[in-house]
Amino acid sequence: MTFFFHMTLALDYIALVSGAILVIWALRNPGNGSAFANAVGSIIFLLSVVSIFATLYYGSKYWVEGDYETPFGVTLETQKKMLDHATHTDLSK
Numbered sequence: 837m838t839f840f841f842h843m844t845l846a847l848d849y850i851a852l853v854s855g856a857i858l859v860i861w862a863l864r865n866p867g868n869g870s871a872f873a874n875a876v877g878s879i880i881f882l883l884s885v886v887s888i889f890a891t892l893y894y895g896s897k898y899w900v901e902g903d904y905e906t907p908f909g910v911t912l913e914t915q916k917k918m919l920d921h922a923t924h925t926d927l928s929k
Contacts, residue, residue, distance in 0.1 A: 841895040855881030
């Protein structure tokens with residue numbers, strides 16, 4: 837679970853840098869397509885900033901709740917429910 841958090845954060849940072857590079861390129865090269873590149877780069881930049889904050893918020897929320905202590909959020913309660921269901925299910929039918 838922690839791996840997904842780090843992977844998402846890395847992709848967010850890549851999108852942030854890509855948007856910034858596109859905006860800088862559009863500002864340095866006036867002409868055809870620079871306004872479109874500036875708009876697209878700005879949108880990518882803003883969405884990546886929002887995504888970074890959301891990733892950090894939910895990552896810290898899940899960490900505080902203890903979801904990163906077990907793989908894929910399988911808690912002790914979930915394991916007990918799975919074991920209880922397995923012992924009370926008749927598979928011979």
